[in-house]
Amino acid sequence: MPDLSINFAGIKSPNPFWLASAPPTNSGYQVMKAFDAGWGGAVWKTLGVPVVNVSSRYGGVNYRDKRLIGFNNIELISDRPLADNLREIYEVKKRFPAHAVIASLMVGSRQEWHEIIRAAEDAGADGLELNFGCPHGMCERGMGSAVGQEPKVLQTIVEWVMEVATTPVIVKLTPNITDITEPAMAARRAGANAISLINTIQSIVGVDLDQYSPYPIVDGQGTNGGYCGPAVKPIALNMLKNCAQHPHIKLPISGIGGIENWRDAVEHILLGASSVQVCTAAMHFGFGIIREMVSGLEQYMVEKGFNRIDDFVGKALPNVKPWNELNLKYQVKASINPDKCIGCQLCYTACEDGAHQAIRLQAGTRTPAIIEENCVGCNLCSLVCPVDECITMLRTDEGTQHLTWNERTAAHNIPTEFNDERAGGRHHWVPEPLAALGKERHKTLPGKARALAVSKQ
Amino acid sequence: MAEYSTPTTEQEFAENFAQLKPLMSRNEALYESSRCLFCFDAPCITACPSGIDIPQFIRQINTGNDTGAARTIYEANYFGNACGKVCPTEVLCEGACVYNLQEVKPIEIGRLQSYATTKVIAANKKLFGPGPPNGGRVAVIGAGPAGISCACELRSLGYEVTIFEAKSQPSGLTVYGVAPYKITNEEALAEMAYLQGQFGYEVKYNSPITSLPEINELEAQYDAIFLGIGLGKTSGLGLPGENLPNCVGAVEFIAELREVHQAIAVGPRVVVLGGGNTAMDAASEAARLGAEVVTLAYRRSKDEMGAYAFEYDLAKGVGVKGLFNVAPVEVVGVEVVEGVRFVRTATVNGQVSEVPGSEFIVPCDMVIKATGQAKQLDFLRLIPGLEMDGRGRIVANAHSGQTTNPRYFTSGDARNGGAEVVNAAAEAKVAARGIHAFLSK
Known part of the structure; x- marks a missing residue:
């Protein structure tokens, strides 16, 4: 069996799955329950001067019948007295000495930072995570993302922290910034041992159409919150890649954002995370999801022949390139498998209205056909197709040529004028604009009238 | 023991005749409507004789616009609610659903249709009105x-x-x-x-x-x-004994059943003549009324029945027994029906002929003729x-x-x-x- 244990910047954990600093790590009861279920570590709900919260704290984004593909909260850091939290950290560490307990911290002054670091380490925390990411409630008080958005301030505070910290220090970064590598570099300059990302994204998760208020609604009103859940994974992965590929950051990264199952975790790891943190999925489905995550990760490692997590941390990074280094000679075209096609014609209408009019309908069958000369290989049809492996994208170039935008630029072979002969779509066929009229009109007619309009066409 | 006991109260009747397509809850409608693929020029629309824009109304239900969904339905079909329940959707819209080709359960279009229309009916929502009087x-x-x-x-x-x-x-x-x-x-x-x-x-x-x-x-x-x-009324068969009480037409039987519910009486043994959908209904109904033996007799083979396969399945599911390649020659009985004399039939080159000497009697207490309406x-x-x-x-x-x-x-x-x-x-x-x-x- 592969070894799932990790040593993340000096913090040891039986597996790479940590609960992120959030409501699931609000108490010793929860963290102990999670460890008992199989989680490898937990970043405690952020400690500081206890807050007062509002009632009605979370909002969700549902997609059709699927609940919480996105989630936001307007809850603040821990509202429990520090001593209660510290006592429970101590209890958890005593019962689970091999598991990782990381104290998330957020305070204001240098004095406070020093005090709380010593207290957390005295309680037995294996490491510290500095919460410079919370995008609501705390930032208005000059903490959280207010720090993460100001690299100089961030650097100063991390320097204060490093003055007294004896355990590894992780700086948690906010995505609410143009270039996340800037605060990451500031953390590095200040001597931090690791970074974690992303914290939540500033968001309004929805508006109540009857109360005219954003969710979650607090007495008829709402505020911007922090967005997380499956929907944010793509944003997290990109920021993770930015930090992991950066030539000077060179810090272990704990990946956070939209991790719900082993696949999500592996994606984070392949882009450079050496531990992963989970919150929304645990809030949605409970701690029991860890069994699927561990099992899937193990199976993946067995099949790939990986013995340790480190074997594949960042393994996809060499294949993440700037656009202008991609091969312009590579060509794929869509292919519809008529044996699998169920005739929904979503590919037809998607290509017709949303892409390049490269799919046509055929008489006598509901299976559409690809117009190869029009197909640019955009993938859209294969993405909308509801049938597994019905539309595949087949390579049509011979695979012998490689030419990037950079190379074409160097060779002075790129379009430079508005009507340049070298325009990529210059010889691409598009229908006449007027040919569009009437194609959809029958759909606006009810019942028989619609059928009669079609039969007249 | 029969599948169903004879209902004696309205509640027992409702249990024996439980709705095949019960009303959906909001939650059920949300889940079911979420599955719709929104096909281009959807086959379900083409399969609907009234051409309801089905993907449109399903999308409207999915986005919480139930009233709009009902409008879409009624614009094409004024019996939108009834059709959602009584249509043979298995061979119409739902039978055309592309999910069938993927061996996935088709969208329950009928129930979604009834869901949306029931809402506007219950709320008596004003959707339509008479046009300005034109004098006609x-x-x-x-x-x-x-x-x-x-x-x-x-x-x-x-x-x-x-x-x-x-x-x-x-x-x-x-x-x-x-x-x-x-x-x-x-x-x-x-x-x-x-x-x-x-x-x-x-x-x-x-x-x-x-x-x-x-x-x-x-x-x-x-x-x-x-x-x-x-x-009109059920056509006569011209059989001896056809006028005995307890030998009734299916249309008349069903009409009475709909009016008096459990007050209608069927005997313990019922023979239904016919192979169409009405025959299936009558046979199912007799069984649900507590008849112990319901025999469905048809003059050709099972595969030649006019009834939809799902209707026959429904009848079989409540205990109806099929008797094929038999033709009735007499309704036997003195004062009431006592049985039906059948002769076996053979089909040669599409022509049904009687097999000489093959007559037999199926004893019964009631005959329901589902052999077409005049x-x-x-x-x-x-x-x-x-x-x-x-x-x-x-x-x-x-x-x-x-x-x-x-x-x-x-x-x-x-x-x-x-x-x-x-x-x-x-x-x-x-x-x-x-x-x-x-x-x-």
């Missing part, structure tokens, strides 16, 4: 799916409409002819009340039109007449110039519903010889447009 007056004979649909469409075009109905309630076979497990009387009548409230046509109940003077009176009073009279030719022949085809169906233009007497229009069973509620509803809209075109000349 149309008489509609028959308050069934054809007549009511035609009246709704005519009212929306501004006509004054009076419906003459022989029975005491509207909706025709939706109440009087459909199996009770498909739709309840309350559901069918609620939609009728809703439509009448929306469109404001007049219905004269207990007002059969049967004589020439009555026809002349209608012609004098109205600009056009729509014949939505459906079919056309109402005696009445139709009173109308001057009205032509019927060789099968007794009124001849009419498919695009206007106009008969060979230009002031008469028709649709539904009287014209198509017996089809679904949805066919009548769809064709009646076309006929109403035909009347409008005729009177606008």
